[in-house]
Amino acid sequence: MRGFIFKDLLLSLLHNKLRTLFALLGVLFGVVSLVLIVAAIEGSSLLANRVIEKLGPDSVLIISGSIKKGPRSGFQNLTLEDVKEIGKLEGIFALTYGVVKPMTVSDVSNSKFTSVFGVGENWLLSWNYRVEEGRGFTESDFKNLRKVAVIGHDVADFFWPGESPIGKIILIGKVPFKVIGLYAKKGKTPNGHNLDDRVFIPFPVFDRLVEKTYGHISIIRFRVFNMAEYNQIVKETRQILLKRHKPDEFMIITPVVVKKFLSMLSATLAFFLGIASTTALVVGGFVLSSIFYINIYVRQWEIGLRRALGATKGDILKRFLYEAVVIALLASLLGNVLGYFAIKFILPLLNIPVVYPVEAFVVATLFTLGVCLFAVYFPARKASSFEPVSALRRKV
Amino acid sequence: MALIELKNIRKVYRQGDLEVEVLKGIDLTVERGEFVSIVGPSGSGKSTLMYILGCLDRPTSGEYYLDGKNVLKLPDDEVSKLRAEYIGFVFQAFYLIPYLTVLDNVLLPVSYLPKSERKKRFADKSPQQKAVELLTRLGLKERLNFKPEELSGGQKQRTAIARALINSPEVILADEPTGQLDSESSREVMRIFKELHSEGKTVIVVTHDPEVAKHAQRIVKIRDGRVVE
Numbered sequence: 001m002r003g004f005i006f007k008d009l010l011l012s013l014l015h016n017k018l019r020t021l022f023a024l025l026g027v028l029f030g031v032v033s034l035v036l037i038v039a040a041i042e043g044s045s046l047l048a049n050r051v052i053e054k055l056g057p058d059s060v061l062i063i064s065g066s067i068k069k070g071p072r073s074g075f076q077n078l079t080l081e082d083v084k085e086i087g088k089l090e091g092i093f094a095l096t097y098g099v100v101k102p103m104t105v106s107d108v109s110n111s112k113f114t115s116v117f118g119v120g121e122n123w124l125l126s127w128n129y130r131v132e133e134g135r136g137f138t139e140s141d142f143k144n145l146r147k148v149a150v151i152g153h154d155v156a157d158f159f160w161p162g163e164s165p166i167g168k169i170i171l172i173g174k175v176p177f178k179v180i181g182l183y184a185k186k187g188k189t190p191n192g193h194n195l196d197d198r199v200f201i202p203f204p205v206f207d208r209l210v211e212k213t214y215g216h217i218s219i220i221r222f223r224v225f226n227m228a229e230y231n232q233i234v235k236e237t238r239q240i241l242l243k244r245h246k247p248d249e250f251m252i253i254t255p256v257v258v259k260k261f262l263s264m265l266s267a268t269l270a271f272f273l274g275i276a277s278t279t280a281l282v283v284g285g286f287v288l289s290s291i292f293y294i295n296i297y298v299r300q301w302e303i304g305l306r307r308a309l310g311a312t313k314g315d316i317l318k319r320f321l322y323e324a325v326v327i328a329l330l331a332s333l334l335g336n337v338l339g340y341f342a343i344k345f346i347l348p349l350l351n352i353p354v355v356y357p358v359e360a361f362v363v364a365t366l367f368t369l370g371v372c373l374f375a376v377y378f379p380a381r382k383a384s385s386f387e388p389v390s391a392l393r394r395k396v
Numbered sequence: 397m398a399l400i401e402l403k404n405i406r407k408v409y410r411q412g413d414l415e416v417e418v419l420k421g422i423d424l425t426v427e428r429g430e431f432v433s434i435v436g437p438s439g440s441g442k443s444t445l446m447y448i449l450g451c452l453d454r455p456t457s458g459e460y461y462l463d464g465k466n467v468l469k470l471p472d473d474e475v476s477k478l479r480a481e482y483i484g485f486v487f488q489a490f491y492l493i494p495y496l497t498v499l500d501n502v503l504l505p506v507s508y509l510p511k512s513e514r515k516k517r518f519a520d521k522s523p524q525q526k527a528v529e530l531l532t533r534l535g536l537k538e539r540l541n542f543k544p545e546e547l548s549g550g551q552k553q554r555t556a557i558a559r560a561l562i563n564s565p566e567v568i569l570a571d572e573p574t575g576q577l578d579s580e581s582s583r584e585v586m587r588i589f590k591e592l593h594s595e596g597k598t599v600i601v602v603t604h605d606p607e608v609a610k611h612a613q614r615i616v617k618i619r620d621g622r623v624v625e
Contacts, residue, residue: 001514001523005507008496015495305491308452309559310480310508312473388452392491 009322019295023288023327024334027372030281031335031364032342037273038360039343043352044266050353051262052255054189056128058227060092060234061253062220062241076216077249078241083120083220085240091229094126095222099206099213105199106171107159114155116172116199118206118213124150124183126221129200134166134181141180142202147209150181152196170199175209177201192351230254269350281367285375288327292320292379296386297394303383304391313384320380321373328372332365339364397464399566399598400426400449405458407444407621418444419455420621426600428566431593433601433612441621443571446602450483450569451475463566480508484560488572490552492544492559499540502527502558509563517564530558534588550581557588568592570601574608586611 013020055061064077076099083097098119104111117123124136131150141148149170156165156179165179186195207213224230234254241250296303303316311319340356347354407419418441426432436442447453448460451467460467462482467475484505492501506514506523518526531540534554544552553573560568570589574582590611593599601612609615617625 001507004500004503008493008500008504008507011495011500012493301491302493305493306504306508307476308450308479308485309505310476310563312476312508314473315476315508389447392452392487 009319009326013323013326016295019291020327023291024331026287026291027281027284027328027331027368028335028338030277030284030371031331031368032339033273033277033280034364034367035336035339035360036342036346037270037277038363039339039355039357040273040347040350040352041266041270042357042360043347043355044262044269046353046355047351048259048262048266051189051258055253055255055258056223057255058223058225058230059255060222060224060230060237062237063251063253064218064249065251076213076218077245078217078220079244080215080217082241082244083217085243086220086222086237089233089236089240091225091233092222093225094122095220096120096122096126097217097220098123098203099217099219101206101211103173103210105155107169110159112155112158114197114199116201116206116210118203118210118217119200120203123200126223129183129186131181132184133164134179136181137200137202142204145205145208146202147175147177147205148180148201149177150183150200151179152183152198153185154194154197155199156182172199172201173210269352281371285371288324288372289375289379292324292376293382296320296379296383300386300391300394303386304388304394307386307388308392316384316386317380320376320383324372324376324380325369328369329365331372332368335364335368336361398425398461399428399430399463400424401459401461402449403459403461405445405448405455405460407441407448407453408456418621419448422458422618422621422623424616424623426567426598428598429593429596431589431599431601431611431613432616433603433609433614434616434618435603435606435609436618438604440618442602442604442618445618446569446571446600449567449600450485451479476508477510480505480510480563481513482566484563484565484568486553486556486560486568486570486573488575490544490549490556490576492552492555494544497541497543498531498536498547498555499524499527501544501555502531502562505559505563513563523562527558527562530561531555534558548581549577550584553577553581553585554588557585561592567598567600570599572603573601574603574605582608 062078078097080097083095087095096119098117100115100117102113102115104113105116106112121137121139121142124131136150137148140146149172151165159165159170160168165182168179169176170179188194201210203217207215224233234252238252306316339360343354343356402422402424405419405422406417409416409418422445434442434445444453448455451462454468462478465478467478470478493504496504503523506518509517521529528540531537534557536551536554536558539547539551544555547555568589573585577585586608589599589601593613601608603609615625616623
């Protein structure tokens with residue numbers, strides 16, 4: 001008999017195609033945005049973790065200017081003097097520094113726009129650039145002001161596709177540099193910067209031959225041996241820098257700061273998406289409710305008939321709630337599929353890693369079920385309270 | 397004990413300030429196996445009486461015993477069950493569900509029968525078997541999978557009769573069953589009722605048409621809310 005009841009239910013939904021369709025559409029957008037929002041939150045926290053991982057949990061990064069503009073904006077408030085002072089701190093290693101300039105490099109026939117970094121000695125080590133071919137910088141490169149460069153794959157493949165770049169010459173500005181090393185592919189940063197499209201040269205050479213900085217740099221970075229001392233070291237670093245700089249001239253970026261910043265971003269995102277999807281679902285609920293209200297009046301005689309055949313009020317109530325469940329499940333199914341595509345195509349636009357968390361689909365389904373049941377409960381209760389006799393007389 | 401016993405049934409409808417007394421104290425007893433027709437002009441209260449007999453409507457005052465059960469004292473759910481178990485309705489407008497096939501329309505009341513009763517009543521035959529049997533008997537064997545819209549009026553009413561019979565109820569309660577049928581189909585429907593009566597079923601037909609009424613074994617005339625004969 002359960003099979004018959006189910007068949008009866010499905011056939012009636014099919015018979016009222018347009019109603020079912022509108023009800024479905026009403027709820028659908030809510031489901032899609034719910035799936036998207038949960039995935040976006042999940043993705044953002046993944047992004048935060050990735051950024052921290054890239055940064056190194058034991059690292060301290062000091063940049064010129066504010067975090068919003070980033071080290072690429074050309075602020076060069078920090079100096080080699082700062083590096084020297086920080087170098088006196090105990091318990092740190094892999095201290096390095098750098099300055100970056102987006103500019104054109106060329107060989108005889110081609111030229112390419114890329115990022116040229118003037119870097120301190122430990123740069124490659126400190127940032128985990130693995131030299132794949134050739135060699136990294138040595139002390140003597142710095143001492144003798146050698147015009148040498150370590151480059152990324154994208155640069156090498158642009159100028160010398162299919163060839164080894166080692167020993168080749170590139171012009172930075174008008175100055176020829178010899179390529180001594182090629183570092184292994186690193187891909188993109190979580191923020192979308194291409195790490196393989198970079199050219200590193202020793203800072204003293206950069207300062208003298210590419211662009212006069214007068215010892216000004218934009219990035220200082222070091223790592224901490226003992227995590228227990230981390231906060232103390234960050235505090236001392238700030239004191240050192242404050243001796244020579246105003247508080248808004250530099251920014252100390254630690255994993256904690258990054259996490260705070262990113263979670264602030266994702267909280268904002270969650271807030272707006274949350275409002276959007278809640279609105280969509282509430283509107284969907286209202287739509288569903290009105291559609292059912294209209295429907296129960298159209299089908300009044302049918303309700304009267306079922307009552308005459310022995311249906312209790314509870315049977316009528318249940319019947320409409322089952323219809324709501326079927327609609328909710330259909331909407332969830334469809335919404336989850338659309339949500340999947342929304343994740344796939346919308347999250348990349350927001351620079352959020354694409355993730356398909358199971359929670360997103362489960363939460364969306366359960367929430368939809370709840371909203372549908374709630375929305376249909378009122379018309380369903382109304383339908384169950386129809387007087388059988390007057391309902392029967394409403395045959396249209 | 398009589399199957400149906402109505403005692404001093406009154407029904408008052410209130411329309412704004414106006415009170416209309418549709419039934420003014422009806423006493424009626426129907427024994428098991430009787431074929432009764434209730435006749436009266438429109439507005440006489442016969443439809444209201446039918447709905448009260450069918451436990452679909454409650455009188456303003458009076459007493460109603462169905463198979464000894466005091467219907468008016470029972471809660472709504474119990475009354476619903478009573479309808480499923482005791483009463484098979486046949487309506488003037490057929491009331492077939494448009495999206496169900498003939499066979500499924502006939503099976504519909506089974507889904508509202510309490511489980512224990514279902515087991516008891518369909519112990520020998522499954523509901524499907526019984527529905528097919530009933531429809532075959534009523535000449536609808538070839539129409540099992542038709543939708544109601546594909547049927548003629550007579551076929552629709554025969555489907556409705558099969559639906560009324562599926563749960564093996566005590567009483568068949570028909571409200572103007574021939575109201576929308578041509579004379580040939582009407583005769584056919586009345587012949588079926590007579591046949592059911594001869595098999596021992598209790599049949600009550602409510603009609604305004606004396607021609608239809610005379611098929612019955614007993615005629616109850618209603619006028620102006622009272623039994624006049």
